[in-house]
Amino acid sequence: MDGxxxxxxxxxxxxxxxxxxxxxxxxxxxxxxTALVLAAAAAAPAQETPASPTAGEILARAIxxxxxxxxxxxxxxxxxxxxxxxxxxxxxxxxxxxxxDAERRFLGGSGGPDRIWTRAVPTADRESETIVAFDGxxxxxxxxxxxxxxxxxxxxxxxxxxxxxxxxTTALLTRAFLLRNLxxxxxxxxxxxxxxxxxxxxxxxxxxxxxxxGGEPRRVALRLYVDQAxxxxxxxxxxxxxxxxxxICLTKHERVDxxxxxxxxxxxxxxxxxxxxxxxxxxLELAPKLRPEEFAPPGR
Numbered sequence: 351m352d353g354x355x356x357x358x359x360x361x362x363x364x365x366x367x368x369x370x371x372x373x374x375x376x377x378x379x380x381x382x383x384t385a386l387v388l389a390a391a392a393a394a395p396a397q398e399t400p401a402s403p404t405a406g407e408i409l410a411r412a413i414x415x416x417x418x419x420x421x422x423x424x425x426x427x428x429x430x431x432x433x434x435x436x437x438x439x440x441x442x443x444x445x446x447x448x449x450x451d452a453e454r455r456f457l458g459g460s461g462g463p464d465r466i467w468t469r470a471v472p473t474a475d476r477e478s479e480t481i482v483a484f485d486g487x488x489x490x491x492x493x494x495x496x497x498x499x500x501x502x503x504x505x506x507x508x509x510x511x512x513x514x515x516x517x518x519t520t521a522l523l524t525r526a527f528l529l530r531n532l533x534x535x536x537x538x539x540x541x542x543x544x545x546x547x548x549x550x551x552x553x554x555x556x557x558x559x560x561x562x563x564g565g566e567p568r569r570v571a572l573r574l575y576v577d578q579a580x581x582x583x584x585x586x587x588x589x590x591x592x593x594x595x596x597x598i599c600l601t602k603h604e605r606v607d608x609x610x611x612x613x614x615x616x617x618x619x620x621x622x623x624x625x626x627x628x629x630x631x632x633x634l635e636l637a638p639k640l641r642p643e644e645f646a647p648p649g650r
Contacts, residue, residue, distance in 0.1 A: 430458025
């Protein structure tokens with residue numbers, strides 16, 4: 351990365367929901383099982399179907415069902431921005447289950463670099479709090495134990511590589527979440543074969559676009575799974591040219607401030623049967639009003 355973080359996007363998640371009504375938990379369990387089927391179906395070859403509604407009509411239903419973030423103009427594109435508080439769970443290479451309380455901000459650059467800021471606090475050692483970020487110019491890391499250091503200097507290669515991965519994954523997640531922006535971005539939008547499991551049936555639509563990878567344009571295919579019962583987004587498959595495909599499964603939906611957001615996010619790479627990361631969302635804001643200074647290191 352030559353001492354800098356290039357333009358791209360990230361992934362987010364959060365802690366268990368504030369209000370976990372029994373009916374929602376039961377529905378979430380059923381949808382969770384459906385999500386696993388959707389992830390498996392994502393790896394299958396695409397089969398186009400001519401049935402009504404059209405792909406454009408399905409996307410329009412999903413946009414209407416998702417809702418509009420507070421204070422945003424329904425006639426304008428949403429800013430590529432996201433803010434989340436989550437509990438992240440994953441399995442280490444040694445087989446240990448790791449639990450981290452995390453907070454993330456992401457702001458896509460309009461003709462400039464993307465920015466990301468992540469605070470992580472391991473639940474087993476809260477004194478090991480860290481903040482890692484890219485402010486548009488400098489990648490940096492702050493820890494409660496060691497203070498602040500730049501990552502564009504010798505010794506920061508591994509942290510910088512992870513920061514780049516988080517930035518790119520979060521950008522993909524944010525683009526998939528902001529349904530209202532997709533009609534102007536996706537080309538060759540088409541409807542594929544429906545997917546059904548455990549009492550849920552999803553429309554499947556797919557389109558393509560181009561994204562920037564370190565100054566290099568790459569083709570990306572975005573496949574969306576939309577619940578036929580309510581229009582909610584159940585999942586997505588994002589395939590970037592020359593990269594592992596990313597599958598996103600969304601469950602435990604809830605309407606917050608007029609916007610339907612998932613309470614649980616599972617991230618799968620390369621069509622693996624088990625998620626690499628599971629995110630329990632306590633707060634997820636789509637297109638929040640973020641300022642560049644919110645990504646600056648302490649003291650600046």
